[in-house]
Amino acid sequence: MLYFSCDYSEGCHPKVLEALSKTNMVSTPGYGQDEYCQSAKEKIKAYINCPDADIYFLVGGTQTNQTVIDSMLSNYDGVVAAASGHVAIHEAGAIEYSGHKVITLPSHEGKLQAEELKQMLIDHYADESAEHMVNPGMVYISYPTEYGTLYSRQELEAISSICREYDMPLYIDGARLAYGLAAQDDLTMSDIASLSDVFYIGGTKVGALFGEAVVFTKGNTPKHMLTQIKQHGALLAKGRLLGVQFDTLFTDNLYLEMGRSAVEHAALLRADLRNKGYTLYMENPTNQIFIVLENDKLEDFGRKVSYSFWEKYDEKHSIIRIATSWATTIEDVEELKKIL
Amino acid sequence: MLYFSCDYSEGCHPKVLEALSKTNMVSTPGYGQDEYCQSAKEKIKAYINCPDADIYFLVGGTQTNQTVIDSMLSNYDGVVAAASGHVAIHEAGAIEYSGHKVITLPSHEGKLQAEELKQMLIDHYADESAEHMVNPGMVYISYPTEYGTLYSRQELEAISSICREYDMPLYIDGARLAYGLAAQDDLTMSDIASLSDVFYIGGTKVGALFGEAVVFTKGNTPKHMLTQIKQHGALLAKGRLLGVQFDTLFTDNLYLEMGRSAVEHAALLRADLRNKGYTLYMENPTNQIFIVLENDKLEDFGRKVSYSFWEKYDEKHSIIRIATSWATTIEDVEELKKIL
């Protein structure tokens, strides 16, 4: 069985495992007060060229979204997101559980449109009933989106600029950040830091066993952030595990290299699919490939390849997703091409 | 200045005031344990022909929606509503504040469509990611809707039947119940009780100073309901005030009579508006009238009549709402007709 169902099917990159093994019996203080976390933070700050950034390591994506959004919003605030945003659909209501509405705007291939965001804000503040409604308190976007698509630099700048105009933080969910940056020439992680108010660097889907690095970029860390992380059940006792992993990811450019590898492998597959006449859905340049497949072929394909069923396309077709990752090898790619 | 801006501009029906005055110095136990509440409950149960109903009196609509929905849902549940539903927009996020997502479906003149509800449920339970999503745990509809429209008996039956099939309670927000029932010949409050699992009889907008009567119709009262009401800040110390008011509303058919009066006055205005060539928006048979007005005329109209600005219609026109109520007199109607 070939595994292409998602980008978190394996453990971690061998270098990460090596680092965890090497440091395994070292004694350190808990809760992220260790030297590995310190070192990882320094490396990230240097990498994003943001010496004043404040960084926290959390374990998983939903947890991170819940903790960041809830700690930055006031009671009366909601978070604006595309209707297809992870926080709007696939987090089991974790945002609402923390008391906040997810205010959705139409999804354009997974993306928010700046003009629609602006219009919504204009309408909201012009509405006589605004005080009877949830206040738009933050904008959430994912980069890459849940469909693997990317905001152009211009699109990001437009959204960032609206956020500043309305004094709303812009939060970028970077669960697959490496796969986005590797696919976009004119954007760096430093740009992400500069355009956002807070973003997270996804480790779970990019070579770590687990872990997301939350970066507050504008001296805007919520007060008592450690307490808030703990209150959300998100403070790892052995925080050093996160430090060791991110320290490794940000050594010798490993993080972006893994992104490049996955993106190149996806490109090979995409080319092959196109050659063979497959219909791609929501085309994108990152590590996720959405294919329109005849329902008849699903079962047979599924016997050979582990994929994700995405959604019904029409009566006779389905959309499935295959994803490459840091763990995908050229052999996996060749094997899959044979099957396709 | 003529007041047509909403149906809660005045105090209460003279008979309600009289009852409050007459009982004012009587000493009673607090928190709804008094004889007036008891009497009101008996009258409502008889009126809806549901001897086993369990009734609680709360103060206002948002409070009632928050308390009922939160007490009937589990953590993992959300409430399904039309995108235009009061709980989805104009309750300042009170539902999300209590931890639950409002799962929206398209609004068809304010109404949920049974087919779309059914399809959403089919899709949800067929989705492999269903356990990563909020569970649809209840259906919320308002009768009349926020646009004054009414579900037909058939539409209500269809939605009710889907709810039973999926074992989800159907909750009917009856903030303006009297104005709906008075406008629909083939539906009674007893039908509402029978088709729903819980509904509320709105007092605030129909002749009471304040108050909504929540009716659990299927032996389905959440445990420790009094505690839950208190926990939501919704337990009135002098609960007798609610008892006295609802006892009066359900004496000599006052509640429905007030509904009839408002609906008849609205019909007179609607006829006049049509005669004069006004464009009505989202036409409906109840007490709310939505008029498309040229922006130029708004200011002048507003000097003579207090109305509600609803929303922009196009560049040159706006939608405004005027509402009749139990307090509207035929003189008010004639006066308004002169201005129109």
Add this chain to the structure above:
Amino acid sequence: MLYFSCDYSEGCHPKVLEALSKTNMVSTPGYGQDEYCQSAKEKIKAYINCPDADIYFLVGGTQTNQTVIDSMLSNYDGVVAAASGHVAIHEAGAIEYSGHKVITLPSHEGKLQAEELKQMLIDHYADESAEHMVNPGMVYISYPTEYGTLYSRQELEAISSICREYDMPLYIDGARLAYGLAAQDDLTMSDIASLSDVFYIGGTKVGALFGEAVVFTKGNTPKHMLTQIKQHGALLAKGRLLGVQFDTLFTDNLYLEMGRSAVEHAALLRADLRNKGYTLYMENPTNQIFIVLENDKLEDFGRKVSYSFWEKYDEKHSIIRIATSWATTIEDVEELKKIL
């Protein structure tokens, strides 16, 4: 049956009823945007000599405590209260429901002790684990306390001074404020305003049908307070009812006069009880009287007088509470004295 079970057994003071009746059919905007609310606020601000105070009218005590505390605290904050505080026991967990811990200190006849508060704060901030604990974010006291006792001016000043030192708001629950101020010569409502950061003037227990006036005294109103009130289900549609009532309570010194009347009647009863050899419990100068009664006598007494059972005293005795109120007449007092 004589009613002495609590101070919210009747409707409202005749003058309040008269004002409600007189204004009943006047049309006003909703949600407290009416002229009666405006007038009431002006009168209160003048009365407390605090022209910059910001005032909101809510319906009941638990609702007010929940809304005020939750809107002033951040996620990581808890509220410090005496173990006997209303928020700690008798509000069905409304504070925890809103996400905040009630951090309790020993109750000294219902009161917090300044020294213990100070020590707790010193200990908390010296604790290496402080960031793993709830942050003490506010101090809650009730005046009078749940036992009818009063903080001396000196005690209040000590607590207020600690709050300022630690930059924590001091919140005074004045559900029975009139009964406290009427019993204490050297303290005025203006002093309460000056010593606290926020307090509320209780109407429900002092002559109103319902209603509590929340006063932010230091330019410290939480942002979007109206939205927050609505989100907590605490925004009354016909806000004018609160305005009319508080306007009346603060006309011709009615609020304090009612307090005086109740306190004088309680004093008469207390003197009689002492004369007759009854044992009083937690003696206090306000409108609540706690009596140690032999269990044998409870039933007979209860047939003649409605009282509150408070708690077991010992195997053979119970503590019961009788309360006078604005509605208690000298005839009621004489009647009760005959029974005692």
Add this chain to the structure above:
Amino acid sequence: MLYFSCDYSEGCHPKVLEALSKTNMVSTPGYGQDEYCQSAKEKIKAYINCPDADIYFLVGGTQTNQTVIDSMLSNYDGVVAAASGHVAIHEAGAIEYSGHKVITLPSHEGKLQAEELKQMLIDHYADESAEHMVNPGMVYISYPTEYGTLYSRQELEAISSICREYDMPLYIDGARLAYGLAAQDDLTMSDIASLSDVFYIGGTKVGALFGEAVVFTKGNTPKHMLTQIKQHGALLAKGRLLGVQFDTLFTDNLYLEMGRSAVEHAALLRADLRNKGYTLYMENPTNQIFIVLENDKLEDFGRKVSYSFWEKYDEKHSIIRIATSWATTIEDVEELKKIL
């Protein structure tokens, strides 16, 4: 520097690391749907002799407590705990954040007393105001307690029996379960399963990198538990990491063996401390040792040994904690004895 500050200073037991390394590049489904989780669950069920147990793996202790307690309680419920309980103090208000009060009873060397629990329940249900108070909905105890003390079998049986009488689940926090069971001859994990309704087997402090295994023992798993775990941000994407670890911990009796080792090492230290005349505080038979030390000696001791400051003992003395763990070697013990 010798590390005795806590039992989560190192990574994981070498066998756990080996298993993680060996399975690192295996592809598996996410969210705990993998074969390692399956295998681990089977081993645990066999070990506790409870074939119908339902098991979930979570990442950390506070997260586990929050998720278990919140998913088992209704809105109106609180959780009863000793005042020294972890949920009552050191979880940053995570329980209150989820809406529930922690109802505290006196701590007797870290333990709840059955008699006091019973009396509290009797008093609660006899209280006329019970419906205005938080309902005691669950009992939380930790085994071992936060002070390393252990409930005797008889004590556990008494508490368990009260819980059944009142139909309240008994939840046992086993963050250090191995260290308790290794120190108590007449109690097995199977007994823990039998006496409780839900408990968790702590991995973080006993040889795992992280991880706690929640065991529902009475067919009482809350509905949609996976959704609830996700909603609390507690669902690990690569759930297999938890499966692999617990599978190893429950192979060849490793879990209990690690407990034994730590307990034996603690016993050696305790004997040495007694011999040398140190004063022990809250004596207990498990892996935590509380020592009363002169303040003068703290600094010097701290230069050689990493310990935890616990609390002030008197003006001149402090209580410090040293903890052995699975990682403590006999060499560490000998080294420490030289310093003592």
